[in-house]
Amino acid sequence: MIKIKFDDVMIHYKPDDFFIDFEVYPIIEWTGANNTSGISYVVKDTGCETLDVFDKDKAKKLFEGSICWRGVWEGRLYFTEDEYWGDELQMMAELYKDKIVPWCQEFIKKRHPEYDYED
Secondary structure (H helix, E strand, O other): OEEEEEOOEEEEEEEOOOEEEEEEEEEEEEEOHHHOEEEEEEEOOOOOOEEOOOOOOOEOOOEEEEEEEOOOEEEEEEEOOOOOOHHHHHHHHHHHHHHHHHHHHHHHHHHOOOOOOOO
C-alpha cells in the first residue's frame, strides 16, 4: 500500500499490475506541545473525533475507486457515505480529476512502458 497526502485527505493506493484501487480518507494535521506535529484520521461515526493510528473500521472514508488500463483508461468510483455537502463533492471531483487519475496513470505507465497509452 502507498499512502499519499493531498491537502486535507490521505489517499491509500493499492497497485496491482494494470489496476490500482484507492481509498480517500479525510485527515487533520495538528501541531502540539514541544513542536510535535502529526496527522490524524477523522472518525466516521462522530466526524469530530480523530484517530492517531489508522483503523480502517473506524476512519471515515469519503470515497473509493479504481483506475486501470485495458486498452483505454477506465476509472470507477464508489461513494461510501449516504450524504455529502456540496463543497465536499466539488473537492472530491477535483481531487479525482487533478490528483488521483494522473497519479494512477503515471504509475501504470512507468510499470508498463511498452504499451501505447494514447487516449
